[in-house]
Amino acid sequence: MEQNNEILEGVLSEFEKLAAIPRKSGHEQAVSDFLKKYLTDAGFVVVQDEKNNIIADKPACPGYENAPLTILQGHMDMVCVAEEGYAYDPLKDPIKLVRGEKYLEAEGTSLGADDGIGVAEAMYIMKNAKDHGPLRMIVTVDEEQGMTGAINLGAEHLKDASYLINCDSENYDELTVGSAGSVNLDFSRKLTRQQATQPNGWQIEVKGLLGGHSGERIGDGRGNAIRTLAFALAALQEKGSVELASFTGGKARNAIPNDAKMVIATEFDKFAIEDVLAEQKENYLKMYGGVDPNVQFVLTSVETPQQVLTADFTTDFIRLLTILHTGVFAMSTVIPGLVETSANLGVVSMDGDEVNIAYFPRSAVDQKLNEFRFMTEEWAALTGFTAHIGTQSPGWKENKDSKLAKIMAETFKAQNGKDMKVETIHAGLECGWHFLKNPNLDMVSIGVTTIDIHSPKERLMLETVKPQVDLIIETLHKIAKM
Numbered sequence: 001m002e003q004n005n006e007i008l009e010g011v012l013s014e015f016e017k018l019a020a021i022p023r024k025s026g027h028e029q030a031v032s033d034f035l036k037k038y039l040t041d042a043g044f045v046v047v048q049d050e051k052n053n054i055i056a057d058k059p060a061c062p063g064y065e066n067a068p069l070t071i072l073q074g075h076m077d078m079v080c081v082a083e084e085g086y087a088y089d090p091l092k093d094p095i096k097l098v099r100g101e102k103y104l105e106a107e108g109t110s111l112g113a114d115d116g117i118g119v120a121e122a123m124y125i126m127k128n129a130k131d132h133g134p135l136r137m138i139v140t141v142d143e144e145q146g147m148t149g150a151i152n153l154g155a156e157h158l159k160d161a162s163y164l165i166n167c168d169s170e171n172y173d174e175l176t177v178g179s180a181g182s183v184n185l186d187f188s189r190k191l192t193r194q195q196a197t198q199p200n201g202w203q204i205e206v207k208g209l210l211g212g213h214s215g216e217r218i219g220d221g222r223g224n225a226i227r228t229l230a231f232a233l234a235a236l237q238e239k240g241s242v243e244l245a246s247f248t249g250g251k252a253r254n255a256i257p258n259d260a261k262m263v264i265a266t267e268f269d270k271f272a273i274e275d276v277l278a279e280q281k282e283n284y285l286k287m288y289g290g291v292d293p294n295v296q297f298v299l300t301s302v303e304t305p306q307q308v309l310t311a312d313f314t315t316d317f318i319r320l321l322t323i324l325h326t327g328v329f330a331m332s333t334v335i336p337g338l339v340e341t342s343a344n345l346g347v348v349s350m351d352g353d354e355v356n357i358a359y360f361p362r363s364a365v366d367q368k369l370n371e372f373r374f375m376t377e378e379w380a381a382l383t384g385f386t387a388h389i390g391t392q393s394p395g396w397k398e399n400k401d402s403k404l405a406k407i408m409a410e411t412f413k414a415q416n417g418k419d420m421k422v423e424t425i426h427a428g429l430e431c432g433w434h435f436l437k438n439p440n441l442d443m444v445s446i447g448v449t450t451i452d453i454h455s456p457k458e459r460l461m462l463e464t465v466k467p468q469v470d471l472i473i474e475t476l477h478k479i480a481k482m
Helices: 004-019 029-041 113-128 148-152 225-239 270-288 311-323 366-383 403-416 431-437 462-480
Strands: 045-048 054-058 070-075 097-099 103-106 135-140 163-166 174-178 181-190 193-195 200-207 242-249 260-266 296-302 307-309 327-331 339-351 354-363 386-393 421-424 442-445 459-461
Touching: 004 029, 004 097, 004 103, 004 113, 004 462, 029 045, 029 054, 029 113, 029 135, 070 113, 070 462, 113 135, 113 459, 113 462, 148 431, 163 403, 163 431, 163 462, 174 403, 181 311, 181 366, 200 225, 200 270, 225 242, 225 260, 225 270, 225 311, 225 339, 242 307, 242 311, 270 296, 307 311, 311 354, 311 366, 327 354, 339 366, 354 366, 366 386, 403 442, 403 462, 431 442, 459 462
Parallel strands: 070 135, 070 163, 163 442, 174 421
Antiparallel strands: 045 054, 054 135, 097 103, 103 459, 174 442, 181 354, 181 386, 193 307, 200 260, 200 296, 242 260, 242 339, 327 339, 339 354
């Protein structure tokens, strides 16, 4: 095996190429075009499908032509979030990498290691691995937002494969063999406005929350900034006349929102509002302070808005945001400590004349997702909103007889001197869609250790890169000799 520095530098060199290309979910044309050219120039047979998924094939090494086909799979898009006040356009700006002794981070933004580092590892392995059977690299689009890449991936790219290694997990010593399903649920309504009647304009912002991935971190009991601000608005309206001009929060449906803000017109002065916010902060800390204690309620005087939302609209809006519970709904009755069902109130946006709300349930039980679909229609009817129900992503059920999981667990222990944790996770993975198209596909998901993904604090633990590459390369060698 190569020396640690050679592998690490090789993988990071590939990652730097990806970090230089803006690749927000739904905007992957540039990175897809890059991958097509780069992998073609490297000598692989490359297909770029109509959705911009990339499929690259490498033939078997001499002597291993009869080995089963193995797929290395990841996704090219990323969740783009930035620190407050940091100038960043996710459609134009590259990720500015900051490398320390222990971690790779980004300046002011999310790093995009989910799943850029998985793609970079696959690129490196495709170029450098030896003594392997036929290999295929599949890089999908839009995993973070709707999994449309995996949904629309042609079955012909999966049907002739025996094994698939998904490179989209977050801990190098964990082997994922199952994942939750999910469904995109959205609400929209036309904004109805009137002239403001109250004299004082204020902006109220909830900030300082931890946020994080709504699959990996939802079980921690962290606060949700959108829901917190909605209850603050409801509390203010109980005290007197408050007119809502705007309300926004969150950055992605699968990221727990760590900030939200609204502009109001009201009869209240600064001190009256501060009293209500102090009470709301106390309530928040009693509910979430043990795990997410740094909440801030920031009050700023602003010019009184001329237009505000009508009272009927505001009542329905508050009702919907407070009905949409976020967090854990049920724990698994089969796997101790695993979240079975949860939901995240991820984004509220007011663009032009419409408000849009993104709600994202997950569950290992498809029937519970069906319940959410039903409840969404009911909630919309109760509040005058229109419900938009997306495609339901299937769960990926654990294969107790997985040969691939056995090979990787044994290889990891031999290489690292400790057991690999084998688990089913609450987060969603593309493996469920792959399984639908090839039920005989033996799959696992692995990844280097990344921390605080989907947030500006995202970082990659550098020392986990080489063990991950070693694990994949040795696994490919063992498959070739089967």
